[in-house]
Amino acid sequence: MAYYVLTLAVYVVVGIIACWGLNLQFGDTGVLNFAYILFVAAGAYTASILSLGHPNASSYQHYFWGAHLPWPIPWLAAAVVGGLLGLLVGLLVLRRLRGDYQAMVLLVVSIMGSYIVSADPGFLNGGVGLALIPQPFKGVLHLSQVGYEVFYLALAVLAAVAVFEVVRRINASPLGRVLRAVRENEAAAAAVGHNVAAVKLLVMVIGGAIAALAGAIEVQFIAAWAPAGWDYTETFGLFAAVIVGGRGNLGGVALGALLVQGLFLEGTVLLPNIGNPALIGAIQWMSLGALILIFLYFRPQGVLPERRRTYSSDITTGRNRLASPLAALTNRSARG
Amino acid sequence: MNSLISSLGFGIVTASILLPAAVGFTLQFSATGVLNIAFGAQMTFAAYIAFICTQAGLNIWLALLLAGVFGAVFSALLNRFLLTPFARRGTTFFGMVVVTIALALLIEYLVEIIWGTMSVNYKMTGTGVVHLGAMSFTHSQLVVMAIGLVIAVATHSLLKYTRIGKAIRAVASNTELARSSGIPAQRITDTAWLISGLMGGVAGVMLGISLSSVSYTMGDTFLIEIIAAAVLGGVGQVYGAMLGALAIGVLLEESAIVLGGAYAPISAFAVLILVLLVRPTGIMAGAAEAKGIA
């Protein structure tokens, strides 16, 4: 039982990190990145080949290049690759295309990514995917299975704290206001001097890095990664979490990730199956769809809505006054 | 060389299926402003309706017609009872995209629950082969191509000669202009959804015939090719979508020969991305720019 709970906890932490990155793009800036899961995958593959070692070392799987590097290099490298991919995709998609085209082309890009990986078995072991990815310090620590899970959870939480600090600082800063301004009205943001394309590119890079980090953490935990695991529909699961939790509210987004990612999607996979497993999967996805519809209709702002940011009249302290008591529990961003 | 020509034949078949789908998708998008991600799932649903019809002993072509009608009615109902209420609530463009994503999940997995994950196929009586030079077509492929052609001509006539067609075209290219056409916006929206459902339904069955199998993820996968064709043609440009369908269809099949099947979709999308970098609003966007809306 402890094993299940710990596994679930790691999944939830990974989901929370990924959703914070998505929230930076979608919740704060209004960029609809339908290729988000591609960045998670890029991070997972990066961390995999940087911990698997030289490709000749194994005969059962093929990948174009590899190294055996100690933690935390695979995670950091994953974030860098995710950021670079964000730069590349952003330059391709954001600079010249209209908003509605951007969303469609990003969806196409996501699927193209999975086709490319599946098509070439020598690149990242094709559709079968990579397996037996080494876990950090597993051979050194000599812990029990549960003990190692606790250790890994601690590593994941450490990463989550770092990501939280990054998104919190962006959120609370004048830059955060600019992101929200771009979300609300691109033309007006440009008319007061903000380069909208550059702002969106920035969140593609940072969000991409965060997504990739989430992927790296996930892959070194489950030790396997294949195209079936990052189908473009997975992106919609993350969107659902952000919408349900409350876009623009970091605590809300974390809650959404906990509900949707943790209990809803992963939780039922881990719990003993009742009846046909395919049926359970289908019911999960259908409920996810229904959940999105219900929330968008009845509570589009999510469980914990975005906070109203007010400025204290005693401005010399430079601190924001909290608008709602709920916000105090969930979003400490004002207490900079 | 011969293989290139024979795959041109396959390309035209694929294009004939893409054509109604891309036309329906782009027409509905431009007339209503809703980017319908559930379009592929709707196609799949209609393809399974045709499957039930053939199971019941109906001829496949009659089944195709019925599936088209089902698609049209289903799409119109979705608009009336799901999308319109959201639009009335002031859901934004991006919000509506998410709504249709949720809808896609609902339909796709409903289909999976009803018919399972194993693919099915239509009962079809003897299909002979016709040779045209290096190209060869089965009878059903010939009919699929004929349907594609008929739909292209029918769409052209609808948009060119009927009042509602002209109004839809006007809304598609310029909302301001259309307000003065005298046709209520609600009717235009309803008709656009009806047509897109019809086209999607027919295309779904055509795809099932062409692939000789129907599966619950079928439309989902095909959606990307539809989007590619529509974007390539310039969103909202019906004739652009037709050209885009032809280009993507031929490109998919030709690159399958040159690069191997696995790389075919990649090359088609790579071309799409390249085209968009050169012409960010699609190949047929000139007309839209002229009206100052691009």
Add this chain to the structure above:
Amino acid sequence: MAEQLTETPAKSTAVPAEPEVDRVAGPAILRVVDLKVHFGAVRAVDGVSFEVETGTAVGLIGPNGAGKSTALKAIGGETSPTSGQVVFDGTDLAGRPSHVAARAGMIRTFQLGGEFARLTVMENLLVAVPRQRGKSIWGALGGRKWWGAEDAAEVRRAREILARLELRDKENEYASDLSGGQRKLVEIGRALMARPKMLLLDEPMAGVNRSLARHIEAALSALRDDGLTLLLVEHELGSVERLCDRVLVMAQGRQIASGHMGQLRSRQEVLDAYLGGR
């Protein structure tokens, strides 16, 4: 272009004939030369040339569809002109995106829906502050210690501007919860936060109740008296007469007259344009 080719030797075709510019006496902060905005066959703006003197208010009037708003958008960079120059403060900005024009000191307001709806009034204003420490990614990651003091100073400045616009008590309201006229005031306040050299105002008083329109007019008048340059498109000719030092009349994409509002009222071509345009 074809006409010039026949008239001048091939060598000098690179230098187009200088079109007649509506010149001003003092130093011009903005010089628009032969501005054209064509959408295919539609010539929304078809060769407009004028100058705006530093510290003056210039009105752009004309019947519906005359191309006033399009001209303003082309000057502000939101629409790319087909040809022509937009020389602002010594630099040609024609075809440059609007954030470049804004950073050069030319801030545009919108006819409709220019506010950031789900941002508070205070945030609407703060967004426009130029070159703030906390607006770069590294500045933001540096935390409040790095940008807090500077931001607090801007909050105080925003409060002064809001007080001047009589919006002080609306500071914490979402812009979407304000009336149409109040939103226009927020936009003006936001434009001021950007420390502009010049404002491009697209119908600042349209659709606003009479008393609030007066209030907006008074605010603009005070800004002009403080030395800010204004270029505004407006339908309410009374306000234009009181506010503007000089008025340009546009019809069918062209500039047909210019001068003081008082003189223009009696000009036959202006009357024709208005009567013909309705």
